[in-house]
Amino acid sequence: MSPKSTVFVIDDDEDVRQSLRWLFESVSMPVEVFGSAAEFLADPGCEGPGCLVLDVRMPEMDGLELLEVLRTHRIGLPVIMISGHADVPMAVKAMQSGAVDFIQKPVNHQDLLQRVRKALAADERFRAEIGDPRIIAERLEQLTAKEREVLEAIVNGSTNKAIAGSLNLSVRTVETHRANLMRKLEVHSTADLVRLTLACRLRP
Amino acid sequence: MTRFDQASDAQLTRLLAELERAGSGSDELTRLVHELQVHQIELEQQNRELLAVRAVLEESRERYADLYDFAPVGYLSINAAGRIQDINLTGAKLLGQSRDRLIGRALSTYIAPDDRRFLKAHVADAIHSQACRSCELRLRPDTAAIREELQTLRLESALEAGSTPARIRVILSDITERKQAEHERRQRDIAAAAAxxxxxxxxxxxxxxxxxxxxxxxxxxxxxxxxxxxxxxxxxxxxxxxxxxxxxxxxxxxxxxxxxxxxxxxxxxxxxxxxxxxxxxxxxxxxxxxxxxxxxxxxxxxxxxxxxxxxxxxxxxxxxxxxxxxxxxxxxxxxxxxxxxxxxxxxxxxxxxxxxxxxxxxxxxxxxxEERFRATFEQAAVGICHRNPQGFFLRVNRKLCDILGYTQEELLARTCRGLVHPEDYDGLMQYIARIVEGTSYDRDRDRGETQSLELRHIGKSGQTIWCNLTMAPVRDSSGCLSYSIGVIEDISARKLLEERESKHRHALFRVGRISTMGEMSSAIAHEVAQPLMGISTYAGGALERLDSAPTEVEPLRLALREISRLASRAGRIIERIRDFSRQHASTPRPIDLEAISRAAVGMIEPEIRTNAVKVEIRVGADLPFASGDPVEIEQVLINLLINGMEAMRDVPPTFRRLCITIERAGAEQVRVAVSDRGVGLDQTDPSRLFDPFYTTKEGGTGLGLSMCRTIVDSYGGRIWAKPNPGGGAVFAFTLPNHLPVNTTDQSPAKSPAILADRKLDGRPDTAIGDPQ
Structure with missing residues (x-):
């Protein structure tokens, strides 16, 4: 892969930001720091590969809002959120919004590094096995609602006949949908299709 | 032959003898004699006629004498002096005397003495008028011995014509019976008229x-x-x-x-x-x-x-x-x-x-x-019922039917049991018992208050209706309960508002609490967490570098410098907070601790009710104003009350009692004690109780009591905790009396800085949140 996987740090506190840069540099990880979400989105490298380290509490746009924006921008980077104080509802919400990890201040540096390494590895694997998450996301968006339903059913292991029965379609129509969605997602086998779908489920 | 005849015969014979002697019968003489003889014959004839008449007359006279004597009325003649000259038998009988004894006696002798003057007048009248006069006189009593009543006689009198001396003929008739009858008739008439x-x-x-x-x-x-x-x-x-x-x-x-x-x-x-x-x-x-x-x-x-x-x-x-x-x-x-x-x-x-x-x-x-009552009863904007001692409705008005959704007939066939929320039924019964007992009611009435009960009714369609019930007993003359009047007000809307307000207030309160302490601590935490995170991260990075390249000192120096800088940043933050809390102390003012306690209770009333806690405020006599800031002291009280309430969370509702006692503590201080019946102080470290961040409550900030101490200390008071002898804990604090020191134009005694803007909802101060 051409660009090296980078840790993108977004934190409004300069001291924290610089200390994180120092930490990741100490273990020779490429790191980019941004003072705000907007700054990050304006950066051409924001599509990765790599992972994001976010502070939940930031002025202007907080971490949760940034996750929403990332999703609309189809930026499929793994995210590690850092929160000031334990807040289970916020963690749940962050998870639902697609953040892969959630870590509480004060942060144990080894713990943080371990999670970042894991996130980077996951990102690399995805890109290797499935492709650019942005492209994949674009492809998935092309699917019609019906095709999505059929895709869900396929991933769940249903046969065409069973799908036709549950969706009240003819087997032939199901077969058409299946062919169409495989074409749109540019996969050639059911195994690839399932792998892609499952991998996407783990991403924002 | 009568004497008259004999005399005339003798005369005649003498005449004839003279004639014989004087001459021989000359013609003249003869004629004379003849004439005489004719006369004699005529005379004899006349004499015979006269005799016949006399016989007739005698017969008639006899008859009249009988008639006179035996006439049905009495006849008598009296002279002008009133003496009886003549009287018939009937008259004598009427007067009750024999005839011969009556002749020559005065008639008045036989008349009742009272009537004698009338007789006299009557007689005089008869003489003078020469006409017939009548009068009625009563007889002398002893003359009518047989009769019980006086006999009444009617006298009809007339002067006998040409009589000299004057004689008066009197007809006497007995009119006693007629009189009697007349009298009786008159009596009857009078009686009839009266009737x-x-x-x-x-x-x-x-x-x-x-x-x-x-x-x-x-x-x-x-x-x-x-x-x-x-x-x-x-x-x-x-x-x-x-x-x-x-x-x-x-x-x-x-x-x-x-x-x-x-x-x-x-x-x-x-x-x-x-x-x-x-x-x-x-x-x-x-x-x-x-x-x-x-x-x-x-x-x-x-x-x-x-x-x-x-x-x-x-x-x-x-x-x-x-x-x-x-x-x-x-x-x-x-x-x-x-x-x-x-x-x-x-x-x-x-x-x-x-x-x-x-x-x-x-x-x-x-x-x-009655009309006013009926109109008031029927048209009232509140539900009204009359309830007999057995619990049945005697009367219900239209509004009550509207509130509960039943018809009048349906309500009259029901008792409270089916209409009241099961959880509120016992409370209602206690309330009714208290009202019927009358003591609390009278006391409340003396204070110009009406005691009422808020309870839930169940409407016909099963919905819950919050109602405010006020009852009053109506007693008969012997003091027994005849029935009780209940006024029922639908307060669902108010309750809804209250609930909303309560939630709102709850939220506000939490926010307030957080913003005063929690927020501050959170802010402190965040502020301090940032440099700490930096320190930790630099240190972590430094450690990593030491592991991988232990000889490179320069980057480590950089990290250590940063760590040192961040540590002083954290220190500055803490310094700033301390400055802030120092600025916060305000000047003491005279405060009425009773009013402030009420205000504090009022502030957390929703919580009190939710937790079914009974709060009592006891105020000692002759309480002076204390010195402090009303808002801050209220905050202290709220904290202590909330702590007490939370300590009683696992205690059965009947034991959940909070008592605020305010009294003098020595000559110069006022003591406020908040006692609860909660879990007590066993699980706490008394020496750390008022330290910041020390808490035994899950989710507690550990700042409440610390803040209380800060506030109380700042006004020269003291705060402490001790176990409640009956279980639970007592948190007490003192504040100095307020001493009016300077000559401000405002008299502190007259206008204490109580919380005028806080409403207490007009609830009785002794029983808030009484769990009924």
Missing amino acids: ESRHRLVSGLERLSAAATAAFDPQAVLNALLRVVQDLLRADRAWLLSPCAPDATEVHILAEAAVPGCPGEPLFDRTIPMDDPLRRLIRSALSASDPLQDPDPSAVPMLGGGFAPRSRLIVAVCPEGDRPSLLGLHQCRVERTWSEDDITLVRALAGRLADILDNLAVRRALTES
Whole structure:
């Protein structure tokens, strides 16, 4: 892969930001720091590969809002959120919004590094096995609602006949949908299709 | 042969002898003799006739003597002196004496002494008038020994014509029986008249009473009464006006009755302005004891319907409990002399009328009050019920039906049990028992408060209706409960608002609490966490580098510099916070701790109710103002109350009691103690209780008591905790008395800085959140 996987740090506190840069540099990880979400989105490298380290509490746009924006921008980077104080509802919400990890201040540096390494590895694997998450996301968006339903059913292991029965379609129509969605997602086998779908489920 | 015959015979014989002697029968003589003989024959004839007449007369005389003597009436003759000259047998018998003893005696001897002068006058009258006169005299009692009553004689007397000396013929007849009969008839007539009069009176009064009870409407009764009066007295018109008061400016005709075709306009319901004649009439009617007859018939023609009546009878009717009225009776067509009987009747009727008017006034008052009551009851904007001691409804009004959704009949067939939320039923029963007992109610009433209960009713469709119930007992004369009146107000809307407000307040309170302490701690945490995170991260990075390239010192120096810088940043933050809290202390003011306690309780009332905690405020006598800041001291109290309440969370609701005791502590301080019946202080470290961040509560900030101490300390007070002897804990603090030091224009004693803007919802201060 051409660009090296980078840790993108977004934190409004300069001291924290610089200390994180120092930490990741100490273990020779490429790191980019941004003072705000907007700054990050304006950066051409924001599509990765790599992972994001976010502070939940930031002025202007907080971490949760940034996750929403990332999703609309189809930026499929793994995210590690850092929160000031334990807040289970916020963690749940962050998870639902697609953040892969959630870590509480004060942060144990080894713990943080371990999670970042894991996130980077996951990102690399995805890109290797499935492709650019942005492209994949674009492809998935092309699917019609019906095709999505059929895709869900396929991933769940249903046969065409069973799908036709549950969706009240003819087997032939199901077969058409299946062919169409495989074409749109540019996969050639059911195994690839399932792998892609499952991998996407783990991403924002 | 009679003497007369013998004499005439003798005369005749002598004449014849003379003739013989004097001559021989000459012609002349012969003729004379012849004539004489003719005369003699005529005479003899006449004599015979006379004898015959005499016989007839004698016979007649005999008969008349018998008639005289045995006539059915007494005959007698008296002389001018009244002495009896002659009397027949009947007369003698009437006088009770034999005839021969009567002759020559005075008639008056036999007459009753009282009547003797009448006899004398009668006799004189008879003599002078020379005409027949009659009189009735009673006999002397002993003459009529047989009879019980005095015998009465009728005398018809006439002067005997040409009698000298004067003689009076008297016819005596016994009229005793007739007299008796006459007397009896008169007696009967009197009795009958009296009976008639009595009957008229009694029946009149009865009719009046009947009329008074025949109708319920007072106006109808009045009209009926007047009709009766008018009819009883056969008057053409009867009217009743009110008020019969000379100082009234106008009078009103209350009722009127008139015969058909009575002249003049109808008077009923007219108002007549007071004028002088009317005032005079009213005055004289009020002062007179008897009805006024025809008082100045020309005055007040208005009362005759514009027509002057011929005869009038006016009487004042004076009820005891009402203003007097004036009753008038008019005779319009003919003049009428009001009889004694009429007057008596009118007087009696006026008396009875007064009684009836009294009754009517009472009835009117009752009716009005009844109507008012009914209207109030039915139209009330709140539900009202009357409930008997057994718990059944006696009466329910429309609004109550509306509130509960039942019809009146359905409600009357139910008791409270089916209508009240099961959780509130026991509370209701206790409330009713307390009301019936009466003590608390009376006490509350003395204080001008009404005790009420908020409870949930269950509507017909099963919905819960929050109601405010106020009950009052109604007792009979012996003090037993007759029934109780319940006023039920639908407060669902208010409750909803309250609930919303409570949630809102709860939220605000939490926010407030957080913003005063939690927020601050959170802010502190965040502020301090940032440099700490930096420190930790630099240190972590440095460690990593030491592991991978231990000889490179320069980057480590950088990290250490950063760590040092970040540590001082954290220090500065803490310094700033300390400065902030120092600025916060405010100047002490005089505060009324009782008012502040109430305000604090009011602030957390929703929590109190939710937790079913009973809060009591006890205030010692002669409490001085304390010195402090009302808002801060209230915050202290709220904290202590909340802590107490939270400590009792696992205690059964009946034991959840919080008590605020405020009293003097020595001469210069006031002590406030908040005691609870909660878990107590066993799980705490007493030496750290008031330290910041020390907490035994899950989710507690550990700042509440610390803040309390800071506040109390800042006003020179002291705060401490000790176990409650009966279980639970007591948190107490003291504040110094407020001493008016300087001469501010505002007298602190008069205007203590209590929290005027806090409403306490007007709840009784002794029992808030009573879990009923």
